[in-house]
Amino acid sequence: MSRIKKLFKEKEGSKLLSIYYTAGYPKLNDTLEIARQLAASGADFLEIGFPYSDPVADGPTIQHSSEQALKNGMTVKLLFEQLKDLRQYTDIPVLLMGYVNPLLQYGVEHFCQSCAEVGVDGIIVPDLPVYEYESLYKDIFARYGLSNIFLITPQTSEERVRQIDELTTGFIYMVSSASTTGNKLDVDTSLANYFNRVKSLALKNPLVMGFGIRGKEQFDQALEYADAAIIGSEFVKLLDKEDYLDRIPTFIADIKGLPISV
Amino acid sequence: MDYQVNEKGYYGDFGGAYIPEMMYPNIEELRKRYLEIMEEPSFKAEFDQLMKDYVGRPSPLYLAKRLSERYGAKIFLKREDLNHTGAHKINNTIGQILLAKRLGKNRIIAETGAGQHGVATATVCALMGLECVVYMGEIDMARQAPNVARMKMMGAEVRPAVSGSKTLKDATNEAMRDWISNPVDTHYIIGSVVGPHPYPDMVARFQSIISAETKKQLLEQTGSENPDIVIACVGGGSNAMGMFYHYLNEEGVRLIAAEAAGKGVDSGESAATSVLGKEGVLHGSRTILMQTDDGQVVEPYSISAGLDYPGIGPQHAFLHKIGRAEYVSITDEEAMQAGLLLTRLEGIIPAIESAHALAQLEKMTFRGNEQVVVCLSGRGDKDLDNYMKYFGF
Ligand SMILES: Cc1ncc(COP(=O)(O)O)c(C=O)c1O
Numbered sequence: 266m267s268r269i270k271k272l273f274k275e276k277e278g279s280k281l282l283s284i285y286y287t288a289g290y291p292k293l294n295d296t297l298e299i300a301r302q303l304a305a306s307g308a309d310f311l312e313i314g315f316p317y318s319d320p321v322a323d324g325p326t327i328q329h330s331s332e333q334a335l336k337n338g339m340t341v342k343l344l345f346e347q348l349k350d351l352r353q354y355t356d357i358p359v360l361l362m363g364y365v366n367p368l369l370q371y372g373v374e375h376f377c378q379s380c381a382e383v384g385v386d387g388i389i390v391p392d393l394p395v396y397e398y399e400s401l402y403k404d405i406f407a408r409y410g411l412s413n414i415f416l417i418t419p420q421t422s423e424e425r426v427r428q429i430d431e432l433t434t435g436f437i438y439m440v441s442s443a444s445t446t447g448n449k450l451d452v453d454t455s456l457a458n459y460f461n462r463v464k465s466l467a468l469k470n471p472l473v474m475g476f477g478i479r480g481k482e483q484f485d486q487a488l489e490y491a492d493a494a495i496i497g498s499e500f501v502k503l504l505d506k507e508d509y510l511d512r513i514p515t516f517i518a519d520i521k522g523l524p525i526s527v
Numbered sequence: 528m529d530y531q532v533n534e535k536g537y538y539g540d541f542g543g544a545y546i547p548e549m550m551y552p553n554i555e556e557l558r559k560r561y562l563e564i565m566e567e568p569s570f571k572a573e574f575d576q577l578m579k580d581y582v583g584r585p586s587p588l589y590l591a592k593r594l595s596e597r598y599g600a601k602i603f604l605k606r607e608d609l610n611h612t613g614a615h616k617i618n619n620t621i622g623q624i625l626l627a628k629r630l631g632k633n634r635i636i637a638e639t640g641a642g643q644h645g646v647a648t649a650t651v652c653a654l655m656g657l658e659c660v661v662y663m664g665e666i667d668m669a670r671q672a673p674n675v676a677r678m679k680m681m682g683a684e685v686r687p688a689v690s691g692s693k694t695l696k697d698a699t700n701e702a703m704r705d706w707i708s709n710p711v712d713t714h715y716i717i718g719s720v721v722g723p724h725p726y727p728d729m730v731a732r733f734q735s736i737i738s739a740e741t742k743k744q745l746l747e748q749t750g751s752e753n754p755d756i757v758i759a760c761v762g763g764g765s766n767a768m769g770m771f772y773h774y775l776n777e778e779g780v781r782l783i784a785a786e787a788a789g790k791g792v793d794s795g796e797s798a799a800t801s802v803l804g805k806e807g808v809l810h811g812s813r814t815i816l817m818q819t820d821d822g823q824v825v826e827p828y829s830i831s832a833g834l835d836y837p838g839i840g841p842q843h844a845f846l847h848k849i850g851r852a853e854y855v856s857i858t859d860e861e862a863m864q865a866g867l868l869l870t871r872l873e874g875i876i877p878a879i880e881s882a883h884a885l886a887q888l889e890k891m892t893f894r895g896n897e898q899v900v901v902c903l904s905g906r907g908d909k910d911l912d913n914y915m916k917y918f919g920f
Pocket residue numbers: 614615640641642643644718719720760761762763764765766767832833834878880881904905906
């Protein structure tokens with residue numbers, strides 16, 4: 266069973282937290298160290314961003330981290346080198362997240378192969394559309410046992426949500442609102458309706474909510490509707506602090522409402 | 528040969544809609560409805576009337592006698608510079624604003640580089656009484672201050688794009704982010720034949736009025752619809768696609784697209800996408816773009832802000848790949864000299880963008896009486912400062 270499937274099966278009902286961060290930010294070579302510290306601190310799964318020059322779905326915080334990571338010299342190739350020993354450090358699911366052009370230049374098959382080699386479990390590519398994935402890349406992903414994660418939004422029709430559910434082999438990324446990353450989630454009645462509507466579809470894949478989850482308050486709100494939630498921009502901001510590695514345990518414990526575990 | 532988009536949104540391998548799911552409902556609505564709306568008699572009537580009475584079409588096809596003498600060919604200029612607001616961009620913004628109204632949208636966003644598309648968008652928003660936000664790179668706002676003023680006078684809000692390189696590609700990113708955050712009431716008027724399907728096809732159709740008129744005018748003036756050669760400049764490629772559109776299937780007509788080489792294709796400061804680019808995805812479509820080996824978009828350079836774009840539209844990528852059109856590179860220096868030459872020989876100051884198309888004439892040898900149509904995509908008023916500085920007038 267894949268690590269993602271196993272996680273959602275074994276920890277069903279518990280509050281699962283995923284953390285996003287941009288590889289190569291703020292320092293070029295801390296990617297694995299941050300992953301190790303996050304896993305040790307109680308993060309349940311990870312999304313590691315490979316930076317792109319033109320991240321249209323991202324707000325200022327992740328734009329900035331991507332820009333800085335690129336200046337630092339981050340590349341897809343380097344990321345796979347950094348992750349070479351990933352599985353000696355942690356067994357939690359790890360996904361890579363980024364935009365389609367760097368992936369195309371690296372080569373889709375090559376990318377999937379490298380993921381499989383280092384033990385990455387899935388990929389989230391917001392601008393890789395369903396049609397192109399299904400017609401061009403689905404078989405390649407399957408051959409390497411990788412999950413491809415699709416996004417849904419408040420505007421996604423039920424028909425399309427069901428289509429995505431059929432194609433998905435990991436979880437569905439429920440974008441919390443009509444927004445780029447980094448805004449603050451504010452659950453009003455129309456958003457609550459959206460969350461409830463999606464929840465009531467009884468999809469076969471777990472739901473993971475992301476975008477706008479800043480701290481414990483939004484995390485708890487998200488978990489009323491979803492199986493897990495992702496924190497991105499707010500964690501990337503933590504990385505601006507000098508001693509960010511030391512701060513990770515408290516950050517995770519605060520959100521999950523648990524005692525500090527490191 | 529079929530040069531048009533297929534039902535999946537592709538020109539050969541190029542095109543498609545590589546967009547985040549957050550943009551999908553808007554793009555899908557547009558995809559489902561644009562052809563049907565454009566075919567409606569009431570749409571056509573309103574579009575035609577505005578083209579005639581507001582834009583001032585048909586734009587003249589002018590036989591440039593002294594230019595013709597100089598090059599030993601019969602050179603016609605398609606005078607898009609005489610359109611209201613001074614460029615071909617208005618053909619597209621009129622079309623899209625009428626479409627946006629029929630989609631029930633009441634807020635318009637756009638990106639702009641040189642400011643020509645921003646001005647054309649602000650203009651139609653004033654005309655229709657719609658809210659208008661134009662994204663423009665912070666650096667371009669400084670370079671093109673008069674156009675910023677025109678947009679503001681028209682009632683548009685001009686928002687500086689401060690991310691990335693602070694130029695056209697970043698303004699486009701910001702417009703896309705705005706659309707993601709405003710998925711219901713807003714229409715995004717893209718300014719060229721770029722972006723996700725159906726934009727490249729839709730914009731090409733609105734701009735195709737250029738070659739539709741040219742055929743008629745050429746028939747009247749010469750007895751034949753078809754010239755031997757057609758030349759246009761390419762930023763994203765909308766005036767070129769409009770100029771090529773009705774000639775694509777006339778295989779005897781040579782189609783030439785002039786890209787901005789900046790300081791030279793090998794200088795590291797260039798926007799010659801077909802030479803320097805590789806296949807990839809930019810702003811929602813699979814096309815040719817300037818990028819690093821790692822797939823990061825490279826910032827282009829050209830003296831002309833309207834050609835300063837790291838990609839070309841997917842239909843151009845296709846025409847380039849199959850060889851139906853020739854893509855040539857024109858340096859800053861060649862374009863500036865061609866701009867000055869037209870001014871001195873014909874009394875027409877061209878936009879520096881359009882001067883790139885004119886500069887191609889200098890590089891060709893004509894057998895004698897060949898008929899050439901050059902698309903004069905815009906007037907040079909916005910570029911006077913640049914011309915002055917360049918020539919030290
Ligand atoms: C006069 C003029 N010509 C050409 C262009 C380039 O655009 P396109 O390649 O879409 O025609 C611009 C863009 O601003 C322009 O202002």
